[in-house]
Amino acid sequence: MAIHRQIRSFFFHALVLGFGLLMLYPVFWLLSASVKPTTEIFTSKGLWPSSITFEHYSEGWFGLRNIQFGRFFLNSLILCVVAVIGTVLSSSMAAFSFARINFPLKNLFFALMLGTIMLPGHVTLIPQYIMFHKIGWVDTFLPLMTPKFVGDAFFVFLIVQFIRGIPKELDESAKIDGCGWFTLYFRIIMPLSLPALITAAIFTFMGTWDDFFGQLIYLSDIKKFTVPLGLRLFLDSSGSSNWGAVFAMSVLSIVPSLVIFFLGQKYFTQGIATTGLKG
Amino acid sequence: MLKKKTIAMYMLTLVLFLAACSNGASNEPDKEGAASQATGEATTDDGKEIELRMSWWGADERHEKTLKVIELFEQKNPGVKITGEYSGFDGYLDKLNTQIAAGNAPDLIQLGGNIKEYVDKNALLDLTPYVGDILHVDDFNGGLVKAATFNDKLYGVTLGVSSTTLMYNASMFEKAGLPVPNENWTYDDFKADVIQIAEKLGKGHYGSYDLSSDAASLGSYLGSVGKELYRDGERHFDKQEMIDWFSMWDELRKAGAIVPADVQVASPPTAVDKSLVVKGEVAIQSASASQIFGFQELTQDQLGLTVYPNGPAGSGMIPPISGQFITSYEGTKHPEMVAKFIDFMVNDPEAGVILGSTRGVPPAAKIRDVLAAQSTPVDKVLYDYISLVSNTAPAVDYQQFPLDNEFTKLLQLTSEKIAFNANSIESSVDEFMTETDKLLAKAKAQ
């Protein structure tokens, strides 16, 4: 019996892993391209490089004048951390309000909020830029950070859905115990929405880490450049690009998101904490 | 109570913002704002320090060289500070357009073949007043100055000379036992060559990319049969030429001599990382001559440059000379310093040596001579080609098709419809002519 189960488990793991590795093929290609000699990157067919070189990594990291790639990582990290804090705080507040408190015009506000993500960003970009330019915020992190502190419709909606999964009797009993709205929000609803908050945090981190267009438009000073902008410094699609450095730095640029995800995902494991919803 | 108040507050804020917004959206290149900001930044230390911003696109090598030249200029001109705003090509123009819309564009701007668009919209500074005095272009080939001259005014200076051209994989010609093309070749030679290469090198190898979607190739072809793509508000070709053009490529496609439609789309020649010329699978593609650096870096095959084939009316090379320009924003506060820096970039021997041919062949003859002494084999291919073109190009005053981007897209769409057999040549060309005339009408209306 036990052997039978082991075999089944082996096949199960082999299948999950095999399929996963297949999905990762492009990633292996990227890794291999980052250590291939330049003339082989696009000309050789197989994954295996004829010789391994790490010069793309050193070129990418140290190759830019007056600046190192590490600076871009630092800038991106600062931006992401601020964005995560801002988003989780402001989105959860708005979500709490929408999900748990009754007040006039609530539905209108909710509809307006969803409306803001239905209009393609390309057409609001220019008016927004002009606005930020008028208050002198262009070429600072402010146009990229401030919007994170006002709540993002995507995450507000997400957290609303989760809060609504929490039985309302909990609120009532808390009220009877004399809890104010703030205590209810901070002490009861937030801890119970932890998976949603972690999700929002992970997504915000990655979304900010990857955002090329917004950062390109607002940041001009090389010292303020972030990783997506740094990567493009090697990439002149109209002429010659340093592809080796692009791929090498692309590999490195995935690492922080990967770490954040690996650390965050354990909060999704069922059964780690009791949900406390005996209500 | 509270509800009414909230609504009132909301309305008030809304009204205030509408007022602010209509102001913002009206989008006069906000002179006052730009001016106050520029003076605030630029003239500290009793108005002695001048700050300029310069934007360009490129890869790491070009950034490095351009920054070195800027540092050299700052050394020689104390009190001037130039901040580079550089990036890759992706999004460069989007950002520039946004900055112009907000009246916040850099003082110095690198532009390519799209310079006319910005001249038409009055976004660029007229450099004519500084020519001869601060800015020296008399050493340049006349065509170079002309390329950035519109309505007798100079709006930019070429940083590197290039030319729209054919790039070939010489190693493939060699493998097929063929001599590489020279400047006298004709469309018949071209056809014979590509058919032979495809036959001799076997499956998966093609003599050429499908150039029927390439506006420059079409322009050159029209020139070689005595017609023209565009002049003074009108097209100067007819349906028959377009049918001949697409039929020629269709025959080659059916003969297996040029890449099939799906390969053309999957591995477009315009992207260096996807071009099959680099991989040694296609022998000929259309390119800008200076791109040869980027292509050659990625392959061990030998690459070369040649002119478009000749037709009954001779060579139709169009445009003979192109390149990248340094231009200045119309709203700059320091036009003289801008002109001085431009002059430095193209005429100072030290700067010329540093820049090398990162943007193409330098325009000034004296700098070309200095560089020729220390050129690499790829440099030499480019230099030889540019002097060939300069000597053989017909003396035509080239005019760019208006709404160039839209025309290019239209040509590509037509070409794809024929190549994928989605539509017959006859009806595709009919559609193409109708849409082309619509574009011309639209251009006139603007």
Place this chain on the structure above:
Amino acid sequence: MQKYKTYAAGYLFLLPWFIGFIFLYLSPIIASLYLSFTRYDLLSAPQWIGFDNYKTMFTDDYRLGDSIKVTFKYVLLSVPFRLAFALGLAMLLNQGMKFLGLYRTIYYIPSLLGGSVAISVLWKQVFDKEGLYNQGLSLLGIDGPNWIADPHYAIFSLIGLSVWQFGSVMIIFLAGLKQIPQELYEAATVDGASIFRKFARITLPLLTPVIFFNLTITLIQSFQTFTKAFIISGGSGGPINSTLLYSLYLYIKGFTFLDMGYASAMAWLLLIIIAAFTGVLFLTSRYWVYYSDGRD
């Protein structure tokens, strides 16, 4: 009095969003509405032209028709596949088993590459004529087409990319699964319920708020998909407009053809289309979404 205190609390919690809405979003949104009635080339001041842009959209733009068709095809195919794939893998990866964290991370990596500059090169490795996918097909004796480059199939490689990057949807499902009280399953097990019955009676109903969320958001995002199409087609939307998603066409109009007035008009049409779909979803949601807070 108590009522007004509640209102005040509601508005107070909403204040950051409200301030942001007024100061950051409202004026650009209104500006774009205004611009949709103008001819605006970014480089010079906009000119009022009334309803001309809207008229052109409905009468004289054959590419817009192509683009809308492609977009609907993309949305209608990618949304269900993406959700089903994500839900299936979330269920699979929600079991208590060894290496769970590793597996989840592996399956999430494709989504991490979403905005990477390298993605177009990478995707070509998979869907090219001699790419990974066709190599797999050839093992089965099928000669696959050039997925990214054939006008009939290009949209499917785009859908494939969208499904491949299912990670974010999966994460939300995982978080949703986590919220379902274990006691319910334990009680059902005691009652002798089968796995299937547990899924139908516990998992699915309690997951409906999250399914509703994913459906709505994926729909909104799919209608606006830009980056994938831009990357795969090199910004052209080709071959023969087969990957010309609405947002890509809008971008080409606004930023390449410098017709931002027209692009703004297109944006408002898209807003209406998306709002209509979302509205229908919200209206039907009361019939199939189950909330534990007892209100609908």
